[in-house]
Amino acid sequence: MTTEYTGGSDPKRIMELLWGAPERTRRGPKPRLTAAQIVEAATEIADTEGLAALSMRRVAERLGVTAMSLYTYVPGKAELLDLMLDRVCAETAKPDDVPGGWRARLELVARETWALYMRHPWLLHVATNRPVLGPNLIARYDYELRAVDGVGLTDIEMDLVVTMVGDYVHGAVRSALAAVSVPKESGKTDDEWWAELSPLLEQVYDPERFPVATRVGAAAGEEYAAPLDPARAFEFGLARMLDGVAALVEGR
Structure with missing residues (x-):
């Protein structure tokens, strides 16, 4: 999956679209669409078909209009992506x-x-190093910071804590989404895959060579009834990470 990047849109036009600047005067009949409807359709496509399927033409087909007509509302895919990201942040x-x-x-x-x-897996494929400075994204950043405001951290530490939590979730959710998509992509369930692989592994695997991996792997496999449990790993890691934040706060 190719990574898409935010921040590639026309600055003036995207700020107008994000912050609700007055619509440009148009002659002729009343517009059939709004930018919000276009963003909604684009988000639905990305949710169900993936970001690679998203294009102005594909959105136009979904809305029953020509691709050229969309450019009256949204200048291009770069602006569309920025609008989609701000929309889901709400x-x-x-x-x-x-x-x-x-x-x-x-x-x-x-x-x-x-x-x-989990609702919008395509977000994993959007790099936000140049963030979309829309009202919903900024509001989200603001209330995330308020979660640790007034506990004794400096402003920079507050920003770093929020960033750390976001980075942790970003990494953890990759495993969860992969666990969902692998059976569909491979055409095999985890049980089917393991049933096929296990006899072959037994022919070459030496438990005495890898004693700790053998013991822990067996315990984990019995506990999870699967190669891994992404949701449980997420909760465990989140608790340990917050323990670290607690140590930082208590140190104040």
Whole structure:
């Protein structure tokens, strides 16, 4: 899957689209579409068919219009991608009223981000080194920071903690999404794959050569009934990461 990059759009036009600047005056009949409808259709395509399937032509087909007509509303795919990213950022819950202090709030941030990736797997293939400075993305960044505001961290530490949580979820969710897609892509369930591989492995595998891997691998396989448990690994890693943040906060 090719990585797409945000920030490649026309700066003036994307800021107009993101922040709701007045629509340009058009002559003729009332427009059939809105930018929001186009973004909605594009997001549905990316969700169901993947980011590689997304194009202005494909969106136009879904909406029953010509591809050229879309450019009246959205200048191109770069702007469309930026709008899609800002749109989905509005879906995450805000942790302001969560009881339990900063830790519970950060847990919610992490789990909401996990759920967002699971709903929109194409987000994994969008690089945001040049972030989309839209209202929803900025609002999300603001309430994520508020999760650790006032606990004794510096502003830079607050930013680093939020970034760390986001990076952790980004990495963890890759494994979860792969576990979902592998059976579909390979045409085999995990049980079918293992049943085929296991007899072959037994012919070459020496447990005495790899004693720790043998012991732990057997225990993990019995526990998970699968090669791995991405959701459990996510929860375990999240708890250990927050333990580290707790040590930093308590050190203040």
